[in-house]
Amino acid sequence: MTTASAEASAKLRESIRQALRSQKQPTITVLSSLLAVQDALHYIPEEAVEEVAAFSNTTINEVWSVASFYTNFRFTPPGKVTLDVCWGPSCHLVGAQKILKAVQDSLELEEEGTSPDGSVTLRYSTCLGACAQAPVIAIDHHMLGRVTPETAAATATALRKNSD
Secondary structure (H helix, E strand, O other): OOHHHHHHHHHHHHHHHHHHHOOOOOOOOHHHHHHHHHHHHOOOOHHHHHHHHHHHOOOHHHHHHHHHHOOOOOOOOOOOEEEEEEOOHHHHHOOHHHHHHHHHHHHOOOOOEEOOOOOEEEEEEOOOOOHHHOOEEEEOOEEEEOOOHHHHHHHHHHHHHHOO
16 A cells, blocks of 8 residues: 555545544444445445444444445445436426436436546436426436426536536
């Protein structure tokens, strides 16, 4: 391990420990600890699994079993911007599949994930809670309603260009 990577790892571990120590609820669990780390870092790095195990006085295997059970945990860093496409019932009825396909094409993806340039992370959402505005996408939790495949693709393309 190079000096730079050792320093980066130490800094990451300190960020993880800070997230773990900052939990305010009376009962601290493996799940609450993983959530605290993801809230702070936006993903769960390998170092976090080790730190959560030590913090929770449990095993790495127990932490992985919790982390891998919940689909909302990420194990790779997200892009600079997150774009959610709603495919819930209301959005589905008014063309979410075409919007999803247009966004995937713009981001050079075949499924959920992060664009090859690391700029945008695409996520599928079962409901963004704006059914009256369907179809809906969200950029870092900011909703855009009544989108079309064309406007969604243009938005995704603009996000890639503007994240530099």
